[in-house]
Amino acid sequence: MVKTLSKSRSSGKIFLKFFLIFLIVSSTTNVGAQEKHSQKGAPEPDLKVGERLYYGLISTGEDAKACASCHTYYTSDTINWNPSALEMAQVAADMDLATFKSHLLTPSGAMREKVHINYELTDEQLFNLHGYLTELADSGVPQKKMSINTILIFLLLGVLMAVALVDIFFTKKIKFKLIHILIIMAGLAYQGKVIAHTLIDFGRSPDYMPDQPIKFSHKVHAQDNQIDCNYCHYNAQHGKSAGIPSAGLCMNCHMVVRNGTNSGQFEIAKIVDAYENNNDIEWIRIHNLPDHVYFNHSQHVNAGQLDCAECHGTVEEMHILKQENDLSMGWCLDCHKKTNVNFRDNDYYKTFEALHKDIQEGALDSIKAADVGANDCMNCHH
Ligand code: HEC
Ligand code: HEC
Numbered sequence: 001m002v003k004t005l006s007k008s009r010s011s012g013k014i015f016l017k018f019f020l021i022f023l024i025v026s027s028t029t030n031v032g033a034q035e036k037h038s039q040k041g042a043p044e045p046d047l048k049v050g051e052r053l054y055y056g057l058i059s060t061g062e063d064a065k066a067c068a069s070c071h072t073y074y075t076s077d078t079i080n081w082n083p084s085a086l087e088m089a090q091v092a093a094d095m096d097l098a099t100f101k102s103h104l105l106t107p108s109g110a111m112r113e114k115v116h117i118n119y120e121l122t123d124e125q126l127f128n129l130h131g132y133l134t135e136l137a138d139s140g141v142p143q144k145k146m147s148i149n150t151i152l153i154f155l156l157l158g159v160l161m162a163v164a165l166v167d168i169f170f171t172k173k174i175k176f177k178l179i180h181i182l183i184i185m186a187g188l189a190y191q192g193k194v195i196a197h198t199l200i201d202f203g204r205s206p207d208y209m210p211d212q213p214i215k216f217s218h219k220v221h222a223q224d225n226q227i228d229c230n231y232c233h234y235n236a237q238h239g240k241s242a243g244i245p246s247a248g249l250c251m252n253c254h255m256v257v258r259n260g261t262n263s264g265q266f267e268i269a270k271i272v273d274a275y276e277n278n279n280d281i282e283w284i285r286i287h288n289l290p291d292h293v294y295f296n297h298s299q300h301v302n303a304g305q306l307d308c309a310e311c312h313g314t315v316e317e318m319h320i321l322k323q324e325n326d327l328s329m330g331w332c333l334d335c336h337k338k339t340n341v342n343f344r345d346n347d348y349y350k351t352f353e354a355l356h357k358d359i360q361e362g363a364l365d366s367i368k369a370a371d372v373g374a375n376d377c378m379n380c381h382h
């Protein structure tokens with residue numbers, strides 16, 4: 001009896017050790033602020049100190065906010081108007097120390113004057129902070145780590161599960177096997193969920209929505225400033241696709257409008273930069289039908305007189321554009337079965353003599369899109 005107990009205790013310890021090693025390994029593999037670029041003679045920034053300043057772990061001034069609270073590493077579902085940590089670091093890396101200092105201690109520009117306040121940083125601290133940002137711009141944002149709480153619960157459940165297993169096979173202290181099973185099931189469910197979420201955070205899941213290269217908001221443009229959809233997506237009226245406007249079209253207004261209420265100069269400066277250097281803005285496409293399906297915008301918005309919102313929802317309320325419908329075959333067919341077409345006044349439908357006759361004789365009071373061939377396989381699958 002004594003023997004089995006100590007045996008089980010030691011196997012419990014092995015489990016515990018195993019978990020601790022796993023945790024230590026997984027939490028240290030990513031702290032990769034290595035010191036590269038050593039130049040002989042020149043002073044080296046202390047990157048660790050720079051990182052702590054960035055997170056506000058070392059005071060950057062009384063009432064000063066941590067850089068990391070605005071310039072975040074990771075994207076979220078709701079819009080964060082501040083430049084992301086990486087984009088900000090890329091701009092900072094190109095600045096000399098004097099410019100960097102003035103942006104933080106004596107900022108100019110409406111937005112910078114509002115956000116970069118209360119900083120009290122010595123030249124040495126600025127040097128270390130700048131060094132950290134230069135390194136960040138170079139090596140990119142590290143992979144997401146689990147939060148301490150998640151890790152602790154993960155660990156605790158691991159230990160509980162281990163103990164439950166040990167008790168089933170060795171110690172046999174608790175008679176009701178159901179308790180063991182419940183503990184193990186709850187543990188597995190939680191750990192499975194944590195692993196799934198971690199995978200989503202790493203961008204391996206289809207739900208993952210990457211950030212657009214510029215924080216373009218439909219709400220700011222189509223609602224707050226009442227710009228018509230067709231001003232930017234004019235192609236929808238005449239062509240197959242609606243098209244995304246070029247930087248040149250943005251410049252019609254942003255030649256003058258250089259300051260955003262929410263984002264300051266940072267995002268709009270990217271348009272000017274793309275325009276002046278003749279670069280395309282690499283918008284990430286959201287709606288995408290498979291290649292074997294043919295869809296034509298002008299057929300729907302021009303001939304069919306449909307509103308954009310019927311298919312895309314209330315785009316004018318979105319800061320971050322989301323796909324509203326699943327674009328499945330069933331979705332197309334359903335709408336064709338229930339939506340009327342303007343049959344009488346459209347030359348396009350002259351050839352449907354039988355239907356015209358039915359309408360005239362009152363046998364039909366309306367013609368749906370499906371009645372005029374919208375649901376024939378060949379119309380969508382050429
Ligand atoms: C309250 C939010 C906030 C905090 C805190 C903050 N920033 Fe910023 N930062 C901004 C915004 C917003 C901009 C864009 C301003 C603009 O372009 O008008 C910006 C711009 C910048 C830029 C780019 C400057 C430029 O002109 O393009 C740098 C570099 C920068 N921040 C560094 C820092 C550092 C370093 C810290 C911490 C010491 C920090 N920021 C703290 C919001 C913040
Ligand atoms: C000022 C120009 C502008 C206006 C006005 C505008 N858009 Fe856009 N639209 C864009 C840009 C730029 C993108 C690409 C960035 C994005 O997806 O947010 C886009 C993307 C889209 C997309 C997604 C494209 C994709 O990748 O699948 C849809 C749908 C869309 N717009 C619909 C509308 C509708 C509906 C309106 C009117 C309520 C409208 N837009 C008004 C510029 C504009």
Ligand code: HEC
Nearest residue numbers: 215216220225227245249250253260261262263264267268
């Ligand atoms: C018809 C005029 C017009 C066009 C075209 C236009 N914009 Fe704007 N944009 C505005 C106005 C007005 C604002 C609001 C400025 C403010 O906040 O006072 C704005 C604001 C912005 C902002 C800052 C938002 C904020 O609140 O900080 C960004 C970023 C932006 N536009 C990007 C674009 C891009 C990208 C394009 C081209 C795809 C574009 N705009 C085309 C008029 C336009």
Ligand code: HEC
Nearest residue numbers: 294295299303304310332335339341369372373374379380
């Ligand atoms: C919100 C309703 C609606 C949705 C959703 C819809 N359609 Fe349509 N579609 C119509 C209407 C209305 C017409 C008839 C337009 C007209 O009057 O010519 C039409 C016509 C068509 C036609 C032309 C048929 C012909 O006679 O030549 C094709 C092809 C088509 N749709 C493809 C699609 C595809 C592909 C999808 C899905 C990706 C889709 N539609 C989704 C309403 C819709």
Ligand code: HEC
Nearest residue numbers: 229233236241242243287288289295300301306307308311
């Ligand atoms: C009948 C449904 C329907 C209507 C109405 C509709 N769209 Fe679309 N839209 C789609 C579908 C489906 C796609 C995906 C097309 C593809 O992947 O080939 C799409 C894609 C887009 C895109 C992505 C880029 C592109 O060139 O295709 C934009 C932008 C867009 N729509 C804007 C608009 C605007 C603006 C209107 C109103 C003027 C509008 N749409 C009306 C169904 C619709």
Ligand code: HEC
Nearest residue numbers: 289290293327328329332333374375376377378379380381
């Ligand atoms: C109104 C347009 C439309 C018509 C009509 C239509 N389809 Fe489709 N079909 C689609 C769309 C859109 C998809 C893509 C669905 C997706 O990606 O989820 C699709 C996908 C498919 C696929 C691939 C299935 C898959 O899971 O990817 C097949 C096979 C198919 N259609 C067969 C047909 C046949 C057979 C007919 C005639 C009875 C037909 N379709 C009529 C729009 C249409």
